[in-house]
Amino acid sequence: MNALARHRALSRIWSSQPGWRGVISTVNHSDIGRMFLLVATLFFLIGGVLAMLIRTQLATARSAFVAPAIYDQIFTMHGTVMMFLFAIPLFEGAAVYLLPKLLGTRDLAFPRLTAYGFWCYVFGGLMLVFALLAGLAPDSGWFMYPPLSSSAHSPGVNADFWLIGVTFVEVSAIAAAVEICVSILKFRAPGMSLDLMPIFAWYALVTALMILMGFPPLILGSILLELERAFGFPFFESALGGSPLLWQHLFWLFGHPEVYIIFLPAAGVISTVLPVMARTTLLGYRWVVAAAVALAFLSFGLWVHHMFATGIPHMGLAFFSAASTLVAVPTGIQIFAWLGTLWKGQPRLTLPMLYIIGFFFTFVIGGLTGVMVAIVPFDWQAHDTAFITAHLHYVLFGGFVFPMLAGLYYWLPQLTGRKRFFRIGEMAFWLIFMGFNGAFLAMHWVGLLGQRRRIAWYPENAGWTEINLMSSISAFVMAIGVAMVVFDIALHALLAIRGSRNPWGAGTLEWAMPTPPAAYNFASIPIVGDREPLARDPELANKIARGEYFLGAPRGELRETLTVDAAGGRPEALVIFPGNSTLPITLAAFTGAGFLGALIRVYWVIPLALLFVVGLSLRWGWSQREATHTGLQNVGRATLLPQAIETDRSPGWWGSAFLLGADAVLYGSLFFGYAFLWTVGPNWPPPQWLSLSVLELALGLIGAAVEVIGILLAGRAVSRSSPPPSLGILLTLAGAAMTIAALAMTLTRAGQLTDYAYGATIFVMIAYALIHAAIAAITICSLAYRTLRGGAARPRTSNVNIVRLWTDYAAFVAATSLIATQFSSYLR
Amino acid sequence: MLAGSAAIFTLVMLLLLIAYRRTPAPHQSEHRQERFWLYGLGLAFPLATLAALLIYGLVVGETLLPKSGDDVVTVRAEARQWSWSFGYADAAGLRTQGVLHIPAGRPVDVEITSLDVVHSFWAPRLAGKLDAIPGQVNVLRIEVAEPGEYQGVDAEFSGPGYSGDAFTVIAHDPAGWGAFLGRAKE
Incomplete structure (x- = not known):
């Protein structure tokens, strides 16, 4: 088979359908990545228009452009759109599009999950756009502090749009994060150990893990606040044993890591692009990886620095102030690693590099003002003024938008296969750069003069008018620059001439393919022994196209790729992906x-x-494509590998494990809330609220134990392949039923849920356990169904192991939440 | 803090500029470069700077802490959408709307709370912000040397009336403070 015939065969197997049918049924990561990037850019433009409305309002003193009620919606939606509908999805889009190409594989771990996440994002985003157009948009500020966002003070549907729309979009972020983690750990080119991964993959892995850790607290907070708004559960009502500060803790437990979730992918882009522009390799690869990991850890210890003015005890302030200044260290390591890389090589002044220089200029200023506000006495003055607005825009625009524009111009030839022809990008850069700094430098100044953030008007005699006008004019200059970038990209995609394959002389695998890339990425899956395989072997692209590596011979209509062991990159199994759906x-x-x-x-x-x-x-689970053949498969280069579904830990197991990790963080946050309300609430827990019931506790604990033992037996039976695992499955099912009965009995005794936050909290804990018990029961039933069908459908070890994750977790949750609630009357 | 920040910013920009101007030394080992850029500039430099800054911040923060004393005056600030109401420990039953009276030259503890949503008490020339949170009382220590009028605002977004939510602090000399409290007793 020659290269062209191979290309045709693989294209037929991997392509999405033509036209609109393709858009709604594609599961291909390149398609979905492009769709993600496009929709995220549209939301960036929407958020940008809102920003211009804000600057119009503030351009003059006592402005009558819009009334405060509308203005509050505008700034709330500007923050919400930029954070949840632009920044995170843009990262997801970039990762979805790039990762398989960087890692040398053909698609992400769960192609249909990629598509599901994308559509959740689109539908959730549409809800918020509808709210905006209908004038029903959230208006309590993007961090939605109760009681302002509670039903007493925000009776309309506005806040519900935020809580429900954003949570829906977060489902998509969690899906993408699970996908990214499993893809990076298991779906790499053979030979690519963790140590040889492209640096962007490291950053994406750290970011995805942070999403799994950081988003659940906010999802929990949103659920609790919506329960309070809809049903009157008083979680945040201080008169009824709740606390408005509980929301602030949950929100910033998410909100601070969020800043790094946004910055780290951008740093990954810089670490990728900058060495290529300096014609060298990244200085201190391991240092940079360690710095990214350190930043991720530290970022979870900082949330309180958004709450310095809430009356936090003095020792707490000192601790969080120290932790906040400490993040400057890993950030500094990255900055100096990049500077050192430039010194090591011979830097070129290309357009991507121009944006990176823009990054250095703005981000360093943002970092320095960040250290200032980490110092508590300074923060007490600067907090909630325009100084903070300026600081966060220097960090987010400087630290995210500039690097992402660098990345856009860097990967544009890869995306389109064309060469830049029009030189609009340079002019756009200068407009954006000058406009940005003009707008936000001025905002530091006016903030120090006392202008608060989020005000709809200021008096004439405040002396702020000229500064604000200058800031507004600069903001419009910046907007013109952004519009020019959009125009430049559109012209490029439509009119530019075809370019060469690797225009920057880069060394990573995404350039070892024809551009624009084919649906299957690699005609054969290369063997990697170097961080820059393409630099080491310039012939690599041709060898891949000639099918010299793994899976070079397409079989039937199967979409095939390989998994490797997570650390070393040794080929482990053959994966058969699902088709369009x-x-x-x-x-x-x-x-x-x-x-x-x-x-x-x-x-x-x-x-x-x-x-x-x-x-x-x-x-979905049932229609997983399975090969007609069983046993070891020939994957090329005289290598025999098992199919992933016949291994102990299939990709589905890894995905379930990461998903349950995020789920466990949500459960942990619930315990945090329980403990927090306990410390602040008077008379908590109220006497005799829920007395101990030995029956419920015993039934639940025994049920949990039976569930754990049952699935263990089922697993043993399956691995010995006879007799069928009926006994184990029946035991697991019985155990699940017992926990459900025990939890349901406890739930009915939870009492008046709207009277006091305590009852509402234990209701949520028990309901959480009940939901997981039900999920466990459903997964066992599917296993039972497989056993009854037998033959090709019979349960494999990988099936049982996945079910086991869910049942073990459900048993754990049932036991812990029963213990916590039943014994709480003894905790006083 | 501003001068130090300007110096660090200038350093980074210079290093960036020089990278483009110099001809690279070809024989430097990667290890030596790592030692200079990463151990030196990346690790040691920020650690030293931040430690100094943090100690300074904690010392300044310590001086701002309320300390007990005999002549501390206690007042109460209650925020609501969108006005401020003030009470006085030395004159039970006395309430003022939108104007807080305090004595100059004596430490004053302001007990801050809210009757509805979260607000924040901020009189920029007197002290930093402290939030007014329903169901919780936060205490802010202020001290004014000179009698006079000082402006204050709500500094946590609190809904449509937020922009205009302001109050005035009037600091009295001892005679004026006595007269103010006396007026209440009448």
Whole structure:
């Protein structure tokens, strides 16, 4: 088979359908990555228009451009759109598009999950856009502090749009994060050990892990606040044993890591692009990786620095102030590693490099003002003024938008296969750079003069008018620059001439393919022995196209790729991917219907939507493509590998493990809330609220133990392949049923949930356990069904191991939440 | 802090500029470069700077802490959408709307709380911000040397009336403070 015939065969196997059918049924990472990037850019433009409205309002003193009620919606939505609908999805899009190409594989771990996440993002984003157009947008500021966002002070549907729309979009972030983690750890080119991974993959891995750790607290907070708004559960009501500060803790437990979730991918782009522009390799690769990991850890210890003015005890302030200044160290290591790289090589002044210089200029200023506000006495003055607005824009625009524009111009030839022809990008850079600094330097100044953030007007005699006018004019200059970039990219995509394959002389694998890339990425999966395989072997692209490496011979209509062992990169198994499907968009639509039901408070929609979601999920798991052959498969180069589904830990197991990790963080946050309310609430827990019931506790604990033992037995039976694992499955099912009974009995005794935060909290804990017990029961039923069908459908070790993760977790949750709630009356 | 920041910023920009101007030394080992850029500039330099800054911040913060004393005056600030109401420990029953009276030259503890949503008490020339949180009382220590009028505002977004939510602090000389409290007793 020659290279062209191979290309045709692989293209037929991997391509999405033509036209609109392709858009809704594609599961290919290049397609979905491009769609993600496009939609995220649209939201950037929407957020940008909102920013211009803000600057118009503030351009003059006592402005009558819009009334405060509208202005509050505008600035709330500007923050919300930029954070949740632009920055995070842009990272997801870049990672979805780039990672398989950088890692030398053909697609991400769960192609249909990629599509599902994308559609959740689109539908959730549409909810918020609708709210904006209908004048019903959230208006309590993007961090939604209760009681301002509670039903007493925000009676409209506005806050519900935020809580439900953003949570829906976060489902997509969690899906993408699970996908990214498993893809990076398992789906790499053979030989690519963790140590040889492209640096961007390291940053993406750290970022994805941070999303799994950082988003659950906010998801929990949103659920609690929505329960308070809809049903009056008083979690944040201080008169009823709740606390408004609980929200602030949960929000910033998410919100501070969020800043680094946004910055780290951008740093990954710089670490990738900058060495190429300096014609050298990154100085101190391991230092940079360590710095990214350190930043991730530290960022979870900083959230309180957003709450310095809430009356935190003095020792707490000192600790969090120290931790906040400490983040400057790993940041400094990265900055100096990049500078050292430039000194080591021979830097060129290309357009991507221009944006990176823009990054250095703005981000260093933002970092330095960040150290200033980490110092508590300074923060007490600067907090909630325009100084903070200026600081966070220097960090986020400087630290995210500039590097992402560098990345855009760097990877544009890879994306389109064309050569830049029009020179609009340089002019756009200078407009953006001058406009940005003009707008936000001025804002530091006016903030120090006392202008608060989020004000809709200021008096004429404040002396701020000229500064604000200058800031507004600069902001419009910046907007013109952004519009020119959009125009430049559109012209490029439509009109520019074809370019060469590797125009920058880069060494990573995404340039070892024809551009624009084919749906299958690599005609054969290369063997990697170097951080820059393409630099080491310039012939690599041709060898890949000639099918000299793994899986160079397409078989049947199967979409095939390899997994490797997580650390060393040794080939481990053959994976067969699912084909095009409209299942993801359908599932996302039903998920959205459930969220919509909660939003418009038509609650009977939710169980109905849930029924469809469960049904479709089962079909999803069932329709996993399985090879007609079993046993070891020939993957080329005289290598025999098992199919992933016949190994102990399939990609599905890894995905479940990461998802449950995020789930456990949510559960941990719930315990944090329980403990927090306990420390602040008077008379907590109230006497005799929930007395100990030995029956419920014993039933639940024994049920949990039986569940754990049952699945263990089922696993043993399957690995010995006879007899069928019926006994184990029946035991697990019985155990799950016992926990469900015990939890349901406890739930009915939870009492009046709206009277006191305590009852509401234990209700949520028990309900959480109950939901997981039900999920466990459903997974066991699917295992039972496989056993009954037998033959090719019979359960494999990988099936049992996945089910085991879910049942073990459900047993753990049932036991801990029963203990915590039943014994709480003894905790006083 | 500003001068130090300007110096660090200038250093980074210079290093960036020189990278483009110099001809690279070809024989430097990667290890030596790592030692200079990463151990030196990346690790040691920020650690030293930040430690100094942090100690300075903690010392300054310590001086701002409320200390007990005999002549501390206690007042109470209650925020609501969108006005401030003030009470006085030395004159039970006395309340003022939108104007806080304090004595000059004596330490004053302001007990801050809220009746509805989260607000923040901020009189920029007197002290930093402290939030007014429903169900919680935060205490801010202020001390004014000179009698006079000082402006204050709500500094945590609190809804549509936020922009205009302001108050005035009037610091009295001893005679004026006595007269103010006396007026209450009448």
